[in-house]
Amino acid sequence: FFNDNAELKERFKDVIINHFKKDGGKQSVEVDIKYPNDGISKLIGLFGFEDFFNQLPEDLKTFEFEYLPSGYGNNKDIAKPELDIPSEISRFKNLTHLYLNKCVRSLPDSIGDLPKLQILALPGNQGVKIPDSVSKLIDNGLMVLLIADTGLSVEDLPQSVQDAIKRREEKMLEDPNNPFVLITQ
Numbered sequence: 001f002f003n004d005n006a007e008l009k010e011r012f013k014d015v016i017i018n019h020f021k022k023d024g025g026k027q028s029v030e031v032d033i034k035y036p037n038d039g040i041s042k043l044i045g046l047f048g049f050e051d052f053f054n055q056l057p058e059d060l061k062t063f064e065f066e067y068l069p070s071g072y073g074n075n076k077d078i079a080k081p082e083l084d085i086p087s088e089i090s091r092f093k094n095l096t097h098l099y100l101n102k103c104v105r106s107l108p109d110s111i112g113d114l115p116k117l118q119i120l121a122l123p124g125n126q127g128v129k130i131p132d133s134v135s136k137l138i139d140n141g142l143m144v145l146l147i148a149d150t151g152l153s154v155e156d157l158p159q160s161v162q163d164a165i166k167r168r169e170e171k172m173l174e175d176p177n178n179p180f181v182l183i184t185q
Contacts (some may be wrong), residue, residue, distance in 0.1 A: 013047065030062040035103065036078045037068055049083055060092045067102040090114065104128050112136035121146035130157050135164035138180065146183040153184055
């Protein structure tokens with residue numbers, strides 16, 4: 001309906017967006033999207049991922065986007081999203097968990113500018129390229145890098161990322177309370 005009536009879509013945009021905010025009108029700092037089956041997916045379908053992404057609060061802590069091709073009606077026929085994560089992801093300085101399952105085409109180099117990121121999970125993202133800047137995340141305390149079902153092995157990662165993994169493994173020998181796990185399968 002809204003796609004066929006653009007003027008109404010814009011008029012109701014704030015109403016629709018506010019529908020997905022928590023009590024008190026503030027967006028949650030934890031976003032969990034089960035695409036295309038949940039309400040947030042409908043918002044993304046109406047206004048696009050980039051517009052949705054720009055609406056996220058600066059103090060975002062957890063961002064999960066998972067493609068689940070099942071559910072009501074014809075959702076199982078909706079194409080798998082191929083998102084280009086915007087470089088503005090670096091504005092989320094409190095982000096600790098980033099889980100992107102079967103939905104990402106590319107990650108920006110600015111992903112390395114997330115100082116509190118502990119988990120970077122990219123399962124099922126065939127063909128995704130890991131930016132060199134992920135080495136900064138590993139050096140700064142990333143605890144989990146999950147690249148299972150991406151077609152990537154350690155040897156496919158940029159040399160800077162491979163070197164950072166080696167440094168973290170050496171540090172773990174000295175301090176086992178500083179864990180790092182790479183999951184490739």
